[in-house]
Amino acid sequence: LALTWIAVTPSVDHLGALYAAVFVAGLARGFADPAASAFEAQVVPRELYVNASTWSGSVWQATSILGPALGGVIYAGWGAAAAYGWVAGLLALSGLSMALIRPKPLPVVSHTESIWSSIAAGVRYVWHHQVLLGSMALDLFAVLFGGAVALLPIFASDILRVGPSGLGLLAAAPAVGALASMLWTARRPPVRHAGRLLLTAVAGFGLAMLVFAWSRVFWLSLAALAVSGLCDGLSVVIRETILRLHSPDALRGRIAAVSWIFIGSSNEIGAFESGLAAGWLGPVPAVWLGGLVTLLVVAVTAVAAPELRALHLDPAAPAPAAGPAAEPG
DSSP, X not given: OHHHHHHHOTTSOHHHHHHHHHHHHHHHHHHHHHHHHHHHHHHSOGGGHHHHHHHHHHHHHHXXXXXXXXXXXXXXXXXXXXXXXXXXXXXXXXXXHHHTSOOOOOOOOOSSSOHHHHHHHHHHHHHHOHHHHHHHHHHHHHHHHHOOGGGHHHIXXXXXXXXXXXXXXXXXXXXXXXXXXXXHHHHSOOOTTHHHHHHHHHHHHHHHHHHHHHOOSHHHHHHHHHHHHHHHHHHHHHHHHHHHHTSOGGGHHHHHHHXXXXXXXXXXXXXXXXXXXHHHHOHHHHHHHHHHHHHHHHHHHHHHOHHHHTOOOOTTSOOOOOOGGGSOO
C-alpha cells in the first residue's frame, strides 16, 4: 500500500520513500518467513513433508515466472500504482486465507528464557547438527559465490549481445529449469541417497556456471542456466525436507530463522559479491571463479559432513528431540 501511495504522489521523495518501504518489507520478511516455515510443519502431516516440499517449491517457481510477467502487463496497461495495488490485494487475500486455517496444537515454549538465550538455542542446535549445518552451508556458499543472476544484464548486453528480449529469456531459464525439476520430484521424491543427490545437485550447479561463463552461444548459455535451475530446484526440495524432518517442534521456528539468515546471505549478499567481483575481475572471470569455488565447497562438505553424505530422508522416522544442545546455557 505504501508503494501504491508513492506511485500516485508526485511530490514525495520517491527514492527515500522506496528505501523506507523496502526496509520495512525486509523487517516483515524477517519475522514472517521463519514463522511460515514453522506454520507449514503444523499444517502438513509429517509423512507428506517430502511431497509438500516439492509442491511448495513448484508453486514458488511458477509464480516467480508468472508474477513478474503479470506485473509487467499491469504496469504497461494501467501504471505503477495499479501494479502495486494488485500486489497489495493479493497479499491481503493470502493473509485472509491463512487466517481461515483452523488453529493447530503448538509445542510448549518456555517463557522464562531471554531473547538471546532463545536465539542461541536455535543457533546451537544447528551448529551441533551436521546434516542441518552442512545443507545450509552448501546453499550459502554455492549461491554466494556461484550465482550469476545479478550479472545477467552484462552478459546479455556486452557478451552475448542479445538485448532486452534475450535478457528476459536468460532471466527466465533458471526458473524454468527449477520448475521442471520440482515437478519431477513431486512424482519421484528424492528420499533414498538424498545427501548424495544434494551434493551432486550443487556440484552440477557449479559446473553449469562454468559453462555459462565460457559460452558465447546464446542457446548454450540458456541451456546452462536452465541446468543450473534444475540443480538448484532439486537442492531446494532436499534442503527444505531436511529442515522439516530434522527440526524439533520446540525449535522449529528458531531453526527456520537460522536457515533464512543463510538464504538471505546467499541471495542478497551474493548479488553484492557478484557485482564487486565483476568490477575487479570482469564478469566472465567472476562467474567461472564462482563456479570453481562452488565445486570446492561441495568437495569440502562431502569430506567434512559424512552424515550428510550418507543421508536418507525417511518421513516415517520420529521427530527429533531438542536435546541438550538446544537447552539455554
